[in-house]
Amino acid sequence: MAKNNVIIKNGVRFEVAKYLKKVAPKCTKVVIITDNNVFMLYEADISASLKNAGINVCTFVMEAGEQHKNIQTYEAMINFVADAKLTREDVIIALGGGVVGDLAGFVAATYMRGIKVIQMPTTLLACIDSSIGGKTGFDLPQGKNLIGAFHQPSAILIDLETLKTLPKEEFQNGLGEGIKYAFLIGNEMIELLKEGLEDGNLLDFVTRCVDYKLDIVNKDEKESGLRKLLNLGHTLGHAIEKESNYTIPHGLAVTKGTLCVANASVNYGKLQKQAYLDAIEICKKYDLDYTISYDIKSLIKNIQMDKKMHADGDISFVDIEDLGKCVIRTVSIKELEEYLTK
């Protein structure tokens, strides 16, 4: 998607109608999909902007939480959209964190074989990661994100003011992915995080993450190669999440995974130790527990069951060659274990 369809601006929630008209000039009706927390905070601002511009608005409110990212919620949403009689000219607005964004995006991908969706992320994680790239879907009892489709949003409207109401642990969760971006992008991101994410820095930080991800997704939408770089820290991160019975949030697990790879890279004489120490300083500054309390061997067993295993038993993981220089490596499980435990 084009960079000019991503707007990062304080107060953009009051101007939604303007951007909607740009990407869907014939739209007369919008379904806003949100969750109960975000509904109370921001839905009125968006629906007022739309109603003032003569757009019909209906709002679907789901219960907040990953446990509701399931087929029952999807069914209720798609019935709501059909009852609202949305046409192919109309638009769904996903207002919320990654859970809302993934589900609403999938509803847009599947209703009438695909209608437009505008993503309005309201968590840090959704601003820098889940709202970009068009991955949509929901969980099955058999596993996370097993149902899904690629469906690019027509626009992404990021209002950083909405992050002010985010609970501390949700901000930390987003920062977990932020540390990953620091290793992918390079030193300027480390410096920003070290300085602190006050107003101006937050805008700079989010913009750099968005630009980086957009650039990658525009080159490799379906994750056949380059896009896999965004999985830095995720191989181990997923295993840590599972081992903790999902009590460790995703973003924090990604930080732990990223720092474990960074440590290995230092031990193999690749990444400069200072970059690793800076990342630890950042974790301490934001109160992120980067330590891993599980045995790496049992985590590796978990990884063996991960969907990213190749048929021959090898696994792809993202390695850090240097700050701002990451590579995708395919190794055997034994090699991965040796690498991470040197």
Ligand SMILES: NC(=O)c1ccc[n+]([C@@H]2O[C@H](COP(=O)([O-])OP(=O)(O)OC[C@H]3O[C@@H](n4cnc5c(N)ncnc54)[C@H](O)[C@@H]3O)[C@@H](O)[C@H]2O)c1
């Ligand atoms: N599609 C992708 O590429 C992609 C990438 C990464 C993660 N994800 C998915 O994203 C989901 C996690 O997203 P998340 O971390 O945003 O969680 P979330 O959507 O569950 O939101 C976290 C909590 O914050 C609340 N909240 C949201 N915005 C708020 C605000 N501004 N003020 C106060 N409270 C607010 C929500 O109601 C919720 O309780 C997972 O399902 C994950 O699979 C998708």
